Amino acid sequence: MDFYNVINKIKNKYLNNNKEDVLRHVEDVADIAVGLADAYNLNIKQVQLAAFLHDISSIMTPQEMYELAKRRGLEIGPSEEKYHALLHQRISKIIAQEELDITDPYILNAVECHTTLRKNASICDKIIFVADKISRDSQCVPLHSELLRSGDIKLLDEACYSYIKHQIDNNLLAMPHQWILEAYEELKTNKE
Numbered sequence: 339m340d341f342y343n344v345i346n347k348i349k350n351k352y353l354n355n356n357k358e359d360v361l362r363h364v365e366d367v368a369d370i371a372v373g374l375a376d377a378y379n380l381n382i383k384q385v386q387l388a389a390f391l392h393d394i395s396s397i398m399t400p401q402e403m404y405e406l407a408k409r410r411g412l413e414i415g416p417s418e419e420k421y422h423a424l425l426h427q428r429i430s431k432i433i434a435q436e437e438l439d440i441t442d443p444y445i446l447n448a449v450e451c452h453t454t455l456r457k458n459a460s461i462c463d464k465i466i467f468v469a470d471k472i473s474r475d476s477q478c479v480p481l482h483s484e485l486l487r488s489g490d491i492k493l494l495d496e497a498c499y500s501y502i503k504h505q506i507d508n509n510l511l512a513m514p515h516q517w518i519l520e521a522y523e524e525l526k527t528n529k530e
């Protein structure tokens with residue numbers, strides 16, 4: 339299936355499940371991510387697909403996500419056990435693979451860690467992570483305009499680090515996911 343057909347299929351999945359609001363959000367994330375992908379010389383289509391797919395699990399309830407995760411034998415962490423919605427990044431990956439036939443690990447990985455990031459994240463992972471946050475609150479990543487100008491990897495790491503640090507320092511994460519803590523430690527170590 340060609341790129342535009344896949345994008346249309348994804349859009350229809352949101353629309354057929356009455357998720358117009360989520361579709362507007364993922365379109366916004368895609369716009370932000372494409373700007374960043376351009377600055378960082380990434381493949382625009384891969385980044386767009388990751389952006390469109392990242393919240394596709396919104397077609398399910400948190401309870402349904404939890405049940406699917408259990409059925410698939412996913413290892414469920416303590417924060418996911420308590421807050422089932424935290425599974426949505428991993429469930430979006432499963433839907434992308436199984437219902438939209440996405441096989442590109444670069445896209446799937448970015449979808450899978452878009453909320454929490456994780457250690458050894460790719461540039462695409464970091465761009466989708468940051469774009470998702472900017473879409474929800476344009477002030478929360480103050481380095482956005484510098485990222486668009488510079489395409490500097492260190493600055494992208496700094497944006498991820500400062501966002502996570504703000505969340506942790508201000509107790510904004512009800513129960514931090516293990517992946518975000520690991521990403522934070524790695525980003526902190528690399529800064530030193």
Ligand SMILES: [Fe+2]
Binds near residue numbers: 363367392393470
């Ligand atoms: Fe999102």
